[in-house]
Amino acid sequence: MILRESALVFAEKGFDGASIRDVSAATGVSVSGLYYYFKSKDELLFLIQHHCFETILHRLREDLSGVDDPEERLRVLVGNHLRFFADNMAEMKVLSHEADVLPDDYRSRVTDQKREYSETVGAALEALVPEAEGVDLRVATFSLFGMMNWIYTWYRPGKDVPVDRLTEQMMHIFLHGLQLPIRASDGQTAVAEPTSIWRNS
Amino acid sequence: MILRESALVFAEKGFDGASIRDVSAATGVSVSGLYYYFKSKDELLFLIQHHCFETILHRLREDLSGVDDPEERLRVLVGNHLRFFADNMAEMKVLSHEADVLPDDYRSRVTDQKREYSETVGAALEALVPEAEGVDLRVATFSLFGMMNWIYTWYRPGKDVPVDRLTEQMMHIFLHGLQLPIRASDGQTAVAEPTSIWRNS
DNA sequence: GCTTCGTTCGAACGCTCGTCCGAACGGTCT
DNA sequence: AGACCGTTCGGACGAGCGTTCGAACGAAGC
Numbered sequence: 001m002i003l004r005e006s007a008l009v010f011a012e013k014g015f016d017g018a019s020i021r022d023v024s025a026a027t028g029v030s031v032s033g034l035y036y037y038f039k040s041k042d043e044l045l046f047l048i049q050h051h052c053f054e055t056i057l058h059r060l061r062e063d064l065s066g067v068d069d070p071e072e073r074l075r076v077l078v079g080n081h082l083r084f085f086a087d088n089m090a091e092m093k094v095l096s097h098e099a100d101v102l103p104d105d106y107r108s109r110v111t112d113q114k115r116e117y118s119e120t121v122g123a124a125l126e127a128l129v130p131e132a133e134g135v136d137l138r139v140a141t142f143s144l145f146g147m148m149n150w151i152y153t154w155y156r157p158g159k160d161v162p163v164d165r166l167t168e169q170m171m172h173i174f175l176h177g178l179q180l181p182i183r184a185s186d187g188q189t190a191v192a193e194p195t196s197i198w199r200n201s
Numbered sequence: 202m203i204l205r206e207s208a209l210v211f212a213e214k215g216f217d218g219a220s221i222r223d224v225s226a227a228t229g230v231s232v233s234g235l236y237y238y239f240k241s242k243d244e245l246l247f248l249i250q251h252h253c254f255e256t257i258l259h260r261l262r263e264d265l266s267g268v269d270d271p272e273e274r275l276r277v278l279v280g281n282h283l284r285f286f287a288d289n290m291a292e293m294k295v296l297s298h299e300a301d302v303l304p305d306d307y308r309s310r311v312t313d314q315k316r317e318y319s320e321t322v323g324a325a326l327e328a329l330v331p332e333a334e335g336v337d338l339r340v341a342t343f344s345l346f347g348m349m350n351w352i353y354t355w356y357r358p359g360k361d362v363p364v365d366r367l368t369e370q371m372m373h374i375f376l377h378g379l380q381l382p383i384r385a386s387d388g389q390t391a392v393a394e395p396t397s398i399w400r401n402s
Numbered sequence: 403g404c405t406t407c408g409t410t411c412g413a414a415c416g417c418t419c420g421t422c423c424g425a426a427c428g429g430t431c432t
Numbered sequence: 433a434g435a436c437c438g439t440t441c442g443g444a445c446g447a448g449c450g451t452t453c454g455a456a457c458g459a460a461g462c
Binding site: 236 | 418
Binding site: 014015016017097099101128129136138139140142143145146147148149150151153154155160161165166169170172173174175176177178 | 217300302339347354362373377379
């Protein structure tokens, strides 16, 4: 598939750093042949990103349907995200890196997908910690995304822990942390109040 | 300062996407004037990255000296990282994005700095959870880095929570998570064993 | 056999890229 | 005054960029 090969090239050299001729060499399709399939280099990038989000959103809706428990929903979500990431590292690197390179019309369509995705995550989180009024949901959401998305910089499938364990571990960090005892202000150890730092004031 | 203005340009357009003429326009220095200060575009990028790491490493060593408590060391580390990030969003975006664009000789020097930095973090973490043999330190370390580094995609100084609170919140997530009760396998709630998922087998 | 259609390509277009050259500037020394 | 020096610049260089055009292909329909 041309999209996949192109994604590899863009992931390695960056979108601007890779030339159409690089893509041509990698895919075996002539330069003008590429322009038969895509009407511009921008559209090629858009198609990669759009197809990627389409797939991940599709799978997410499928796997989430019928799952009601908030924590379980989050687990499904993280598992899905990490599995897709690990299976499509090149595409996801392109997705993370070249988010704002596209001209407005293309970009807004990808942004819409991205918004739907992160709102799904936000909703799952909100369902999980509804009791904490004034929770800084934004920080929590993006911290989770940060953990997950950053793996394209270090994770090597086959050498690092498998995706299932990665999911477990990140879920654990996010829900329970390293689980050190929390020091109370009187110097003794204590269990944290769930909402201790989650209030906004 | 030329380095700072250049970083802004590179952050906005990407290193390959930005031309020397863009940098010239942003800095007010003529194109050939720039080549009086830097012998190539690559060197300009290198100087930005190198100077950035130099500063952050310098401050880190300063702030860490005399701090012995492992948890406190981690707090200093996270605080430093986030503060520097928030104060130099453009440079840090360039640092994150264009890490592997440089030719080998430049890149290896930046990689050395990066290694020193992440080993400092790794050591702090190891000191914090020494009791857990077979801890997957790698996952923990990069999850923390992910949370922190990802902020360049969403954090807006002045609009989001201040850096101090951000530090607090990320520390809390990383050490204690959202603090939901952990379900034991018999269906009752229970307190997690600190090392529960941190063993490797 | 001839035409049409979807597909593929080599070669060229105009343009922008990173880099370099030679001249010009304002000081400071003799 | 003249010579030198660090600094700055306009303008040019070849290379490579994204994109386009017209020709060539094999298969399908008449």
